[in-house]
Structure formats: structure tokens, C-alpha cells
Amino acid sequence: MSHSPPVRRLADWDHEQLLALAAEYETPLYVLETGRVQANYRRFDAAFPDAEVMYAAKAHTGRAVLSALLDVGADIECAARGELQRAIEAGADPNTLQYTAVNPPAADLDYAVELADEYPGLTITGGARDTFDRLQARGYDGRVAIRINPGIGTGHHEKVATGKDAKFGIPAERVPDLAADLRERFDLVGLHAHVGSGVLTGEVDEHARALGKVADLAREVGDGDLEFVDFGGGFGVPYREDEPPLDIEVVAETVREAVGDLNATMKFEPGRYVVADAELILARVNTVKEAPETTVVGVDASLSTLIRPAMFDSYHPIRNVSAPDRADEAVSVGGPCCTSADVFATDRPIARPEREDILAIGNAGAYGYELANNFHSQPRPAEVAIEGDGARIVRRRETMADVTRVEDETAGAPDAERE
Template sequence: MTDVADSPSVRRLSAWDAAELQTLVDEYGSPLYVLDLERVRQNYRRLAAAFPDADILYAVKANALGDALAALHEEGAGLECASAGEVQRALEAGASGSEVHYTAVNPPARDLDWIVDAWHDNPELTVTVGSEDTIDRLADRGYDGRLCLRVNPGIGAGHHEKVQTGAAAKFGVPAERAVDVLEDAADRGFDVVGIHSHVGSGVSSDQLDSHREFVARMGDLAREVSEALRASDSRTGSEATREASEAVGPLEFVDVGGGFGVPYREDEAPLDLASVADATREALGEIDARLTIEPGRYFVADAGVLLTDVNTVKAARDTTVVGVDAGMTTLIRPAMYDAYHPIRNLTADLDADERETIPQTVAGPICESGDVFCADRELPATERGDVLAIGNAGAYGYEMANQYNSRPRPASVVLEDGDARLARRRETVDDVTQPEREAHNGSETDRKTDDHPAVSDTDNQRVR
């Protein structure tokens, strides 16, 4: 196993072994996701070395593959989950309740029902809420366990406006109302343990000023909460109000989210993690709580590639169109965020004859003009039957895959200790249509979501 000091701070697409990837396509088919678990572990160790004084949670939404969760948990990461399904995956990967945070954003009733049931068996589970409504809904279900409040500090950053969460009204309670909300929650019997916020996803080096300002606001809020504790004895009001103020602090942790970006373009430099860590600690200042961070992309992005077969090469008016069997249903980031992913022709790299480099548009099979991975990019002249590798596909790749056009989702392979193994089988059209057949056959599964309980009447909803 490679020591973190000997591993590169970023793994470029050119560093992957072309022959090994070609062999994987030959064995497992295309499209195919590949995730290198050793690289995932290296990325964790690098970040843990930069933040030795912080608790590190992995943001499961980046890549929820069970093998990835198990590897990161073995390295020492806790698991931050955005849904009940992710919590179930985290527990199945071996995490205990004390290592799992459920961060609810307008949580569906089914999720809350399942979470409260899971809490009874895992009382150290932490639930992070972003609204007073969610606190009410938890109380209605009998939950009075560990509660963290997500706050909105009014500042965001990230690689695209759609992922800049820190200032978006959807996320969190306005920071100026946080102390009041915490006091009320404590007064109602909740075990208030922390505050949380997340500036956005894919924060780059040129956005570190925004990140620093965001962290500073979280530090200010943490000290405000502590001040509320110290001032509780001199406050007027009932004894219950004073006890509520005391119950708010000291907080166990201040969670400043993740968002650490990775370089997708070949000429981009990686983040200087030591500088980021120093700036984070300096901006946070002295607090009577533990710093918590929850990266996702940083651990898995450059540990994954997507392999795809070329099925069509067409000379168009202004470009050469290279048709592949992966599309926006397989990797939606280019279509959704106009995201750049490096592309490499593995077959050309293995070809003894050097190919001319020409501008090419790599497009998928989906009936949408936005279904392209790149436009007019300089690549070795592509031929039908070639295999392309799309880099930095380990984060938000398979997790955002879908079945549009009734296309089954791809298979996933993991690399570990020099071996490859199938981690997730390829879907079939039968998998896509199975729910319809079950409904037509009178199955009751349409009244439930997997193994999660049916919708509770607590939220005045009815199952239809």
C-alpha cells in the first residue's frame, strides 16, 4: 500500500494504465465505472494529515458504492448522509450510529420515519436539521436525540451556481436566528450537539477567500452560542428558559462542510491542502467545540474513470462527431453543469501507429442535443471500436446516473490490492421495467419505498 507521502496530490487521467483499463472493458463490458480504492484511501490520508485536529466525515452523496464507504470507514472517516437510503448504506458498511450524521434537507416523511426507527437501535446517530419545521416533525415522531442545526451564513462558493449552497435559501436556518432555534430545541428536550453549514461543492483555489469568510462566520456563530450560555444566569425569564440556554452549550462540534475542489482540467493545479487547513483554523478562531469537515468529491473524484466504447464516427459540417455508448444517463455532469472532464483514447495510446490529432465532439446515444461530453476537443483521430476513458468520474458519476430513454445503468468495478472485482452489476431493461410489472401484477411494493416505512399520517399525508 502506497504511503500518502509517496502518492501524487492529484491523479491525472494520463496516469491510469491503458492496458489494464482495456482489459476491464473486455471482461466487464461498456459503459463501465472503475474506482481505485487504494487511491480513495490515499486521498483520505492526505486530507487527514492536513486536518489532524478535525473530525472527518465522508459526504456519501459523492459516491455511495458500498466498497467506497467501507474503505473510508476503515480509514477512520465518519459518514455524512443526505437521505435515509444513504444512512442505511452507511450502517451496512459497518459504521456505528455515533459515526453517522443524517443531514436532512426538506426530508420526505418516509425518510424521517425510517431515521427515527433506526435511531432507536442507534441512539448515538446525529440528525442535522435545516428548518424549525423539521424539528417539529421529529418531535411528533418521538425523536429527542442528538440534534445539529444547519445554518445559512449568507455566503456561497463552488464550481457552478447550482451547487453553491451556503447562501441559497433552501439550505439552513438564517444564521441570525440560530441561537433562538437552538434554545427552543433544547427547551423541548433535544440533545443539541452542533451547528453545521456547507459553502458549496468544488471550491477552487480562487474561491478560498469566500471559503475563509464563510468559516469565519461559523466561528462567530459558535462563539455567540457560547456567549448565550455564559449570559444565561443574568437573563430574565423563567428557569426553563435559563436551563434551555445552558443546554445549548458547549457545542460538541462546528461542522463547516466540505467542498474541497479537485482539478478537472489537465493544467489546473491541485489545492494546497496545508494552506487550506491553516486558513480554515485561522478563520474559525478559538471555539469551545471540535472542528468537523465533510468532504466528498476530494476522496473519490480522481479515483474513478468511466470507460466507453466508440460505436459511430461521423464527419459533420464543422466537427467530427464521435458517438459512444455512454451518455448523459451515465455521466450527467457535462450536460447539467457544463462540467469539463478529461478524455483519453485508450486504443490510440496502445496503437503502434501514431494518430493525427483533430478536433472532435464526443456525444452519447441520448436524444438530446446536450448529450455531449466535449465539443471540438483535440484528440487522436478516433475509430469505431476504440475505447475512451473519461477522467475524474469517481464523484457524482454513477450517483447521478439515471434511466432516461429506458437505458439501464452501467456496471461498476473496483480495484484493490492489484485485483479487479465487480462491485455493482450492469442493469438490464428488465430491471428498468420491473416496477411496472409488479404494479400490473397487483404488488403492494408501490405503497412503500424499498424497506422504508410507508408515509406517516404525522405529516397529514396519505399513501395513494
């Protein structure tokens, strides 16, 4: 791409290239553009020149994404053991990683502590006093940060408004006492908060107010003794065609005004903002059924390919890339799973699909492949990355042998062998 518009719509993709990819790699197919991933990160990083901008790996842990971001200088924030391992395998220096533990299983803490023994720059963020006690019991006395629950949540869905969910973080009023305790046991280097996800223009002021509360708490705790205050991510992208994109420079100024002066480095960890519009799904129409109340369009993608509409009632734009100029018709688009939740759109105006047409489902980069699954024993799709004028396979299509391999290899085996 020669420029970096604030959002990439489905109409901006090269339709002929998409059709060629569908023909070569079959469908359903995830199509990623790594250059767009890098452009989105650079735009965000430029808006916050005085901050450290990490990438929240949970949005998309594909090696192609992680490697592309490491190439432009991004650090990585990880929420699970597997993300730590994948970041390292992609080339990240473990000393730069930040591990945000949420009710971490024992194996996750064991791995993080062992990693920190070799790479003491690793930072472990805890959201419960219990987590810090468990770290101490493992002999850990290194770098830690406290995850704060500010009591304010923002975002596109109640399931992602983490700032007011008791699952996440220490209640703000308990943080000063906990900080004093942790300074006796660990190297307390930071505070962390993640208020919510998918924040758009109308929610920026409330989001900034929550970040201001975090900054106030940092000053109360003693920001001069802290290396950083991590304000999380949550900055959204418009999934609906009529939603305007965030003016990230205006957002950055709003956040800076709300936060005020800090005697510590600001950190941010965008995930969705970086990858959402950098990937789409190609699906082939296999059925067109006229029903009394609607026209049902069946495709070969399903909620096993993209679960967000079923899980979050998420809107994803859909475009008929085979015939974008055909007259629009209100249709319902769904997949082959035997559940009424397997629907991507209901009564949506789309250039009338016909059997064998290729539909593109947009904004699939964030929590798309991450949440792909094997419901109905469906193998997960392939993923290709557009890089320059070409494309390469970065994740092969699963086979049924992949789906059943764990059963085949462990059937009847002792528990020790299964582990």
C-alpha cells in the same frame, strides 16, 4: 499506488489494464480504484489533525467506496434515509452517523427516529424549524445540530453554491433564538454549514471567510455548550488538465486562521475531494462522422451514464486510451441519446478516435454513478474496482429486466402491495 499525488490525471492510469477491463466487462464501464479513495481521505485527514473528518456519502454511496473508507477509520455523513441504510449495510456503527436532513420526507424522519431509538449516538441535523417540530412530534428528544445558512456561497456552479441558497439551512441571524429553543427540547450538540462544492484555489479565501462567519456564530451561540461545529465539505479537485490541485495543507491553514479558536471539535465532510479522481468511465467509439463544422465521435456512454456535463455544464477530461500517441484532432464526443444535451465534449483536442477505440472519461467518481439513470430505457453500467493488481465487479451491469422489473411486479397491484 506507492504514493499519493494531490490529483490523479487520466494519463496516470494503467492504459493496458483499462483496455483489458473494457474487453472483459464491456462498456460503458465505471472503473474505481479503492486505494486512491483511501489515499485521498488520508491526505485530507492528515491536513486537519485536530478535526473529525467524515465522508459525505452523497458523492458516491457504492458499498466498495463506503467499506474502503470505513476500513481507514472514516465516519459517514448522510443526507437521506437511503444513505443511512447503505452506510450501515457497509459496516458503519449507527452511533457514529450524522444525518443532514434537507426537507426530509416523512418516511426519512420516521426511519431516522427509529434508528436513534436504538442507537442514541446518531445525530440529526435540521435546516428548518419545521424539521425540528416534526422530530418532536415523533417523540424525538435526542442529538440534533442546526444547519446554518451563512449567506455566502462558493463553488464551481450556481446549482451547488448551497451557502446562499434559501433551500439550505437557517438564516444566520435566526440561529441564536432557535438554539435557545432547541436546548429546551433536544440535546443540541452542534452547528453545521455547507457553503458550496468544488472549491478550487482561487475560491479558498472566500470559502474560508464563510467558514469564519460560521465560527463567529458558534461563539455567539455558545461554543462551550456545543460538541462540534461542522464546516461541511466543498473542497474541490481540478477537472481541467491545466488546473492545479489544491494544496490541502495550505488550505487547512487558511481555514484554521479564518475559524480561530473554538471550544468545540471541528468537523469536515469532504465528498468530491475523496472520490472524484478515483474513478473513470470507459466508453467505446461506435461512430465517427465528419460534419462541416466538426468531427462527431459517437460513444456508447451517454447522459444516462454521466449526466454532469448536461446538468452542470461540467468539464470532464477525455483520453483515447487505445491510441494516446495518435495526433490530436478537435472532435465533439457524444452519446446515443436523442437530445443535443448528450455531449461530453465539444471541439476538444483528443488523439483522433477511430471506431472501436476505448475512450476514458475522467473524474467520474463524484456524482457520476450517483446520478446515473435509465433515460431511453438504458440499463445502468457495470462498475469494477481495481484493488492491488486485480479487479472485481462491485456493481453488475443492469439488464432490461432490471429496468422494467418494477412495472412488471406492480402492474395492477393494490397500492399497499406496491409499497
